[in-house]
Amino acid sequence: MALLKRAEHSVEAFAISRNLAAFEDLDKELESEFDDGWRSFNLFEGREAFDMKLPDSVQFVVVAVNAQDEEDLDSVIGVIRRAKEARRSVLLIAQDISPAGMHRLMRSGADDFAPYPLPAGLLSETVTRLRENVGREPEKTETRRRRKGYILPVYSVAGGAGATTFAVNLAYEMAEHVRKTGLRVALLDFNFQYGSVATYLDLPRREAIYELISDPATLDHDGLAQALTSYKKRLAVLTAPSDALPLDIIAPEDVGKLLEIAVTAYDFVIVDMPQTLVVWSDLVLQMCETFFAVLEVDMRSAQNMLRFLRALKAEDLPYEKVQYVLNRAPGFTDLTGKSRVKRLCDSLGIDINIFLPDGGKAVVNACDQGTPLADAASGNALRKEIRKVAISLVEMAEAQAAAIA
Numbered sequence: 001m002a003l004l005k006r007a008e009h010s011v012e013a014f015a016i017s018r019n020l021a022a023f024e025d026l027d028k029e030l031e032s033e034f035d036d037g038w039r040s041f042n043l044f045e046g047r048e049a050f051d052m053k054l055p056d057s058v059q060f061v062v063v064a065v066n067a068q069d070e071e072d073l074d075s076v077i078g079v080i081r082r083a084k085e086a087r088r089s090v091l092l093i094a095q096d097i098s099p100a101g102m103h104r105l106m107r108s109g110a111d112d113f114a115p116y117p118l119p120a121g122l123l124s125e126t127v128t129r130l131r132e133n134v135g136r137e138p139e140k141t142e143t144r145r146r147r148k149g150y151i152l153p154v155y156s157v158a159g160g161a162g163a164t165t166f167a168v169n170l171a172y173e174m175a176e177h178v179r180k181t182g183l184r185v186a187l188l189d190f191n192f193q194y195g196s197v198a199t200y201l202d203l204p205r206r207e208a209i210y211e212l213i214s215d216p217a218t219l220d221h222d223g224l225a226q227a228l229t230s231y232k233k234r235l236a237v238l239t240a241p242s243d244a245l246p247l248d249i250i251a252p253e254d255v256g257k258l259l260e261i262a263v264t265a266y267d268f269v270i271v272d273m274p275q276t277l278v279v280w281s282d283l284v285l286q287m288c289e290t291f292f293a294v295l296e297v298d299m300r301s302a303q304n305m306l307r308f309l310r311a312l313k314a315e316d317l318p319y320e321k322v323q324y325v326l327n328r329a330p331g332f333t334d335l336t337g338k339s340r341v342k343r344l345c346d347s348l349g350i351d352i353n354i355f356l357p358d359g360g361k362a363v364v365n366a367c368d369q370g371t372p373l374a375d376a377a378s379g380n381a382l383r384k385e386i387r388k389v390a391i392s393l394v395e396m397a398e399a400q401a402a403a404i405a
């Protein structure tokens with residue numbers, strides 16, 4: 001049956017080098033990025049071979065060079081120029097090239113550059129970024145397409161109330177849901193001290209994070225790209241650094257800058273906020289679309305929530321942006337529990353729209369294993385609720401986008 005036949009994978013990328021084997025593991029990286037949609041070519045050696053025919057399907061030309069190519073940079077530059085004339089994205093991967101050589105190569109028009117060995121996730125990040133520029137007029141490719149994503153912070157009013165569990169699973173459900181539409185989701189862990197997003201997703205904490213948040217000079221699109229890891233290539237994640245840092249290590253204006261950069265590259269930016277209110281908390285609140293405050297039905301949550309709301313009102317902050325999330329909410333049949341919730345809402349003067357059930361031991365296990373609920377316990381009651389929230393957020397954003405267009 002023709003309908004069931006898998007469409008043959010079209011070739012999306014050419015990898016051009018003198019000898020690809022000299023770049024150990026680059027083939028694996030390319031494979032994980034393009035599956036079997038890439039081909040390796042040696043074009044530097046036999047120069048007449050440089051009648052480079054680029055099939056329409058090829059969007060990326062990855063050019064890998066090392067010290068051996070230094071003597072004959074002209075043919076490398078020829079390849080780059082030719083690919084640029086054909087309006088393909090060119091990614092240069094370089095090892096042991098002198099600064100003067102690098103300068104010449106970069107001036108020949110490559111879109112981006114990565115050092116070899118490749119830092120984990122960098123190829124994927126760069127390709128994703130270049131994909132956004134595909135098919136654009138050359139003069140427009142200079143300015144990256146400006147998305148204007150939604151900032152969605154998640155805040156726990158009392159330690160352990162479940163903010164990180166909600167943030168991680170919400171982000172992943174959203175990323176899964178928008179997979180086919182090309183919308184992009186990022187999750188940023190702003191608990192610079194004890195952030196646990198990395199643990200809940202079993203991700204490495206990259207060195208570049210420390211630079212990104214401690215050195216404002218690195219705060220740009222590339223700095224963020226370097227610091228991001230991805231979970232299953234679907235969800236971009238900024239984990240907390242591996243060493244605990246003071247929460248005020250980053251100035252409010254730099255938090256603002258970081259978020260600005262994030263929303264130009266991602267449609268949804270979920271931020272796991274620290275419980276401590278810091279100098280930049282109100283900035284996040286000002287910049288966000290909806291601020292999720294996670295609480296439980298206990299005295300501690302009630303009292304902290306009261307303080308939090310008072311602080312917002314005293315500072316004239318937009319408390320109407322707060323969306324309350326009741327975690328470990330009582331079930332339908334728990335009438336005493338339900339009346340406690342009602343009393344809580346009345347005393348705080350709030351309406352709660354999101355109720356998350358207790359998901360039991362499976363939730364703790366999933367967190368410990370570093371797997372989102374969708375993968376570890378897809379039928380879990382907590383997962384189902386978070387998924388509903390994720391889908392309705394995406395749908396609302398799509399409806400807004402349609403209304404503007």
Ligand SMILES: Nc1ncnc2c1ncn2[C@@H]1O[C@H](COP(=O)(O)OP(=O)(O)OP(=O)(O)O)[C@@H](O)[C@H]1O
Nearest residue numbers: 156159160161162163164165357358359360363364
């Ligand atoms: N609805 C739930 N059902 C079952 N377990 C849950 C639920 N929500 C959270 N947990 C578990 O409770 C623990 C604390 O959750 P989490 O880390 O998300 O809270 P937090 O508010 O981010 O805490 P912190 O203040 O430390 O940042 C985790 O082990 C998590 O697995």
Ligand SMILES: [Mg+2]
Nearest residue numbers: 156163164196
């Ligand atoms: Mg947390």
